[in-house]
Amino acid sequence: VPLHPEAVAFAGHYDYTIDVLAAYRPTGKGRVERQVTIVRDHVLAGRAFCSIEELDRAFLAWVPLRRKVTHRTHGEVIGVRARRDHQALRPVPSKPYRVVERHLRHVGKDCLVAFEANLYSVPATKVFHRQLVEVRTSAATVSLHATVPDSHGVTLLAIHPRAVGRGARIVDPDHWSALPDGHTRSTTSSREDHLPCHPRDRDREPSGSLRFLLARADAAKVEVGRRPLSVYDQISGISPFHTSPGPKDTT
Template identity: 60%
Template sequence: MSGRAFSSIEEMDAAFAAWVPSRRDQIHKTHREVIGIRATRDHAALKPLPLTSYLVAERHLRPVGKDCLVAFGGNLYSVPARKVRPRQLVEIRATKAQVMLHSTVPDASGETLLSTHPRAVGRGVRVVEETHWDGLPTGKNRRTTTGEVTPLHREPSAGGHVGPLQALLNRAAATRVEVGRRPLSVYDELTGTRPFTTNSPTKESS
């Protein structure tokens, strides 16, 4: 029906129905059988549709953060902290309504599903199940940190070696030292030298 125009869906369907019988009487150029006969045999071999509908989902690999959150689509979704480790890759299977997070390796029972969440709308949303944070230290965002603050100032180690961080801090401190400013003539007086001049010396008259 290439090149033809139709004024309605019904007109197009009628034209297609009239074309099908003539097409099915032809011999297929690939399997060299009459198309109608081959179609009848193929239809008889089809199995019934499964009871559950086919799941259409995006599949991605993403790393787990230190706070047991996984980033996807501009949002964060939680997984159980006791079942994962930081930077571990997990598989995301996302539908229009759900986000399912799976381990790439089955557990002892053969299960891979870690968590299921409703898919967030928009961006910048955190979808968290509070029980997933069990096992993490308490604190802001419940990150896996001990909460200890490393002092910025450290004494040089034995042998006078200064680490790169301390060297950077020393350099930053040096930029804040007040430096006195004085004219160069002060140094001339201290050393007893005449100041440098570009004027030509004058000749004494005889």
């Protein structure tokens, strides 16, 4: 039976199992609803109350009488069975369960997660590009969780205050400390001492053609030969075009 994610998370937080009642099985559901009928018949029927406090006092006065009765299903005194059941219960978690909205989003290359037209950062050391994370939102905060717990069973990646409006970028600078800053990348420069070369070639002077190819400043100093366009006409066999005939040679 498909269950709502919030119902499953709530049951997991308080450590109990949801037992779904089979369809067309009125006896199972009746065990729960029967308690409503018992309270109504023994406490409320034929009485009027002026306040909630008066109703509570009437109910608390009836509870000891009810616990002395032998239950017809398990055959035990209700008060004795209740004490044993209470001793078997585990303590309530110190932190209450908070109902939040849950969404799935992908992590970008810059370790930012987009949600409602805003960006929130996650630690670069705990995520990778295109990783699917869960966004849990409340009225005041946005928490980002991994879909798979780590070795310590923790899924929380980051908590941010919820952005107001659209287009905001909420970033914790520590989340970007592991991102590359470019200082280890090979770059070209106009200075000869910054030219990239193999370690075994560091003691040798690079050739002129290689130096001109790698350094734009040096390449700009190359003297380029200049020749008239008529040279290309002679090479291609095309005679030059004249707009007017020249003077005749009389010699």
